[in-house]
Amino acid sequence: MTAPLFKGVITALITPLRDGTVDEDAFVRLLERQIAAGVHGVVPMGTTGESATLTPDEHRRVVELCVEKTAGRVRVIAGAGSPSTDKAIDFVRHAKTVGADGALVVTPYYNRPSQAGLKAHFEAIAEAVQLPVLLYNVPGRTGVDLSDEVTIALAAHPNVVGIKDATGDMGRISRQRAEIGPGFALISGDDPSFLGYLAHGGHGVISVSSNVAPEAMVALYDAVQAGDLEAARLWQDRLIGLHKALFLDNSPAPTKYALARLGLCLEDVRLPLAATAEVVRPAIDRAVAAAGVS
Secondary structure, three states, rough: OOOOOOOOOEOOOOOOOEEEEEEEHHHHHHHHHHHHHHOEEEOOOHHHOOOOOHHHHHHHHHHHHHHHHHHOOOOEEOOOOOOHHHHHOOOOOOOOHHHEEEEEEEEEOOOOOOOOHHHHHHHHHHHHHOEEEEEOOOOOHHOOOHHHHHHHHHHHOOEEEEEEHHHHHHHHHHHHHHOOOOOOOEOOEEEEHHHHHHHHHOOEEOHHHHHHHHHHHHHHHHHHHOOOOOHHHHHHHHHHHHHOOOOOOOOOOHHHHHHHHHHOOOOOOOOOOOOOHHHHHHHHHHHHHHHHOO
């Protein structure tokens, strides 16, 4: 039986900013905190990393810095999405050049391609660069849903090794798992339903909450792997408020606010994102405390 290449708790890293530029020192501190907490991987330059507003040069630098400082201790899956297939290929090619373990490629946003267009997009990327690719389906952000049929077809390509599913639809994983087989990484992109996703046969999560509470997210995953569902539910109950609180305002602003309160970085975001609204800050503080983070 072939094991999936990617599994466990994989943190969708924020990109800390200071004075309008990437704060590399803070990024390295945050990265070291994640590794010390026992996460299994990290994603630089995903949605949570504000990839949509960073320049291409900033994007490449963050990925390169992440690979360099991680130094093989955990998997690095570089965000490499774009509404342009050619630009996505460029990002994936760069990820391979600097030594990333894989690329996370979101469905093209805004232009809303057909299922045939989505299939051709991912096939072109997989053919262009010999690097493991995780498909990323998040229709709430992109305006397009990658169908099960296309996902199953793409899984036949040797460079397409899994999917990050942020739909929260528990029914999809069962069909994909049955049709594709055990080697295809089924990764949740929805923290609140992570426990359910694992119960349906998922292999891990690309998590926003693990920016703030990495130890707790790893403990939940470990409890499931040990077959201790009672402990897993306790961790789920402890974390559910944080999962919700980090999306009370435009993400990743609440996550950056929480990390700033912990003294780990500034809460700066780049326009058009705005700083977390004052009205929701107390709820985030309470959720962080309830998750046991101090």
